[in-house]
Amino acid sequence: MKKRQFLKRLGQATLVSPFIPLGLQAQASRELEPYPVGDDFAFWERIRKDYALKPDYINLENGYYNLAPQPTLNKFIEHVRMVNYEASHYMRTVQWDNKDNVAARLAKMVGVNAEELIVTRNTTESLDMIIGGFPWKEGDEAIFAEQDYGSMRDHFDQIAERYGVINKVVSVPNHPIDDEEIVKLYEAQITPNTKLMMVCHMINITGQILPIRKICDMAHAHGVEVMVDGAHCIGHFEVNIAKLNCDYYGSSLHKWLSTPLGAGLLYVAKKNIPKIWPLLADYVKDPDKIKRLNHTGTHPVHTDLAINDAIDYLEVIGMKRKEDRMRYIQRYWSDQLRTVEHIVINTPIDPKRSCGIANVGIQHMKPADLAQRLLDEFKIFTVAIDYANVQGCRISPNVYTTTKELDAFITAMKILAARV
Numbered sequence: 001m002k003k004r005q006f007l008k009r010l011g012q013a014t015l016v017s018p019f020i021p022l023g024l025q026a027q028a029s030r031e032l033e034p035y036p037v038g039d040d041f042a043f044w045e046r047i048r049k050d051y052a053l054k055p056d057y058i059n060l061e062n063g064y065y066n067l068a069p070q071p072t073l074n075k076f077i078e079h080v081r082m083v084n085y086e087a088s089h090y091m092r093t094v095q096w097d098n099k100d101n102v103a104a105r106l107a108k109m110v111g112v113n114a115e116e117l118i119v120t121r122n123t124t125e126s127l128d129m130i131i132g133g134f135p136w137k138e139g140d141e142a143i144f145a146e147q148d149y150g151s152m153r154d155h156f157d158q159i160a161e162r163y164g165v166i167n168k169v170v171s172v173p174n175h176p177i178d179d180e181e182i183v184k185l186y187e188a189q190i191t192p193n194t195k196l197m198m199v200c201h202m203i204n205i206t207g208q209i210l211p212i213r214k215i216c217d218m219a220h221a222h223g224v225e226v227m228v229d230g231a232h233c234i235g236h237f238e239v240n241i242a243k244l245n246c247d248y249y250g251s252s253l254h255k256w257l258s259t260p261l262g263a264g265l266l267y268v269a270k271k272n273i274p275k276i277w278p279l280l281a282d283y284v285k286d287p288d289k290i291k292r293l294n295h296t297g298t299h300p301v302h303t304d305l306a307i308n309d310a311i312d313y314l315e316v317i318g319m320k321r322k323e324d325r326m327r328y329i330q331r332y333w334s335d336q337l338r339t340v341e342h343i344v345i346n347t348p349i350d351p352k353r354s355c356g357i358a359n360v361g362i363q364h365m366k367p368a369d370l371a372q373r374l375l376d377e378f379k380i381f382t383v384a385i386d387y388a389n390v391q392g393c394r395i396s397p398n399v400y401t402t403t404k405e406l407d408a409f410i411t412a413m414k415i416l417a418a419r420v
Helices: 003-010 022-029 040-048 070-086 088-093 095-109 123-133 150-163 179-187 212-221 270-275 301-317 319-337 367-378 403-418
Strands: 117-120 141-145 166-170 194-200 225-229 248-252 264-268 343-345 358-362 383-387 390-395
Touching: 070 088, 070 301, 088 095, 095 117, 095 264, 095 301, 117 123, 123 150, 123 194, 123 225, 123 248, 123 264, 141 150, 150 166, 179 212, 194 212, 212 225, 264 270, 301 319, 319 343, 319 358, 319 390, 319 403, 343 403, 358 367, 358 403, 367 383, 367 390, 367 403
Parallel strands: 141 166, 141 194, 194 225, 225 248
Antiparallel strands: 117 264, 248 264, 343 358, 358 390, 383 390
């Protein structure tokens, strides 16, 4: 489809479900104006109209699940209807070809070969597949950070109990001096028994971006493989996995790519595919084929199809343009709060070390209390973080967030900080 035709279709209504609340039906059914060209402010104002936003609060918690814009949601509903209509015929004929095509498009988007990437349900499934399928032996060592996501840390604990693996845990500083400080932090834990290192591309609780390429180069020099948690990266900022030089990479697509719930990806470097044991046995037995790791059984295949539509929507925005927007709205609020008395920003000030997510707290106020006061008094929804050297609320706006909404958040934080 030509881009002009696609833009026109995005600006028009497609399908209205009778099961959608009336307010959302109205938004889905009305014809929206085309996307402006050249005027950045007008462009983002138009993008905002693609999102059905609850009027009850300002949503600054897009990190858990990034609601799909209406054009993607409408296409997803079409896929649901189509699969339901074709039923077993679809499932027994083209479902696998369609999923392969989606995976190939994702692979191209992130700069790897289609033979090295599969579509999963989320980052946890992707990375736990590697942790659980790695050829561990008693006495092997793994390295990860206390700031890493709990589901993967839990799986490493299980592997320690099951195989006698020794886990070494580092703590990533919220404000590192430079890349070398982070690299040396991980390097100091490596011994001849170290086999696998897990590193966050973007730490989910603070939004800090780590120097993945430098960490991978260092680890490989010691013969250690690196598994990267990129849950918050794909669709958030430009990512070329091949250039990172990592061995494994997992991400959730229902976060910043804004697919419907239940979509993720897993990259495995081709040389490492044979060594990973599948989580579930598949009919593909060739140890060199990544599809042997991708047995999902009967699952919501319409979600797989909607990944294509989410990529279409991202391409209308433009990845670079979205990344710039995400950086702008994060720095808009965080720069204004960094010097306010009693306020603590738990995200590095260096622009290259963050993008759209940051974390902020108030001295002598529990994060849970801060989140509750923001919601109760100011109708601002966030999430409290209170562990691993991070005490504050994670703030994750989205492309639809306005500076007016961020001004309301800034004002609220100043009022609450003044009460301490």
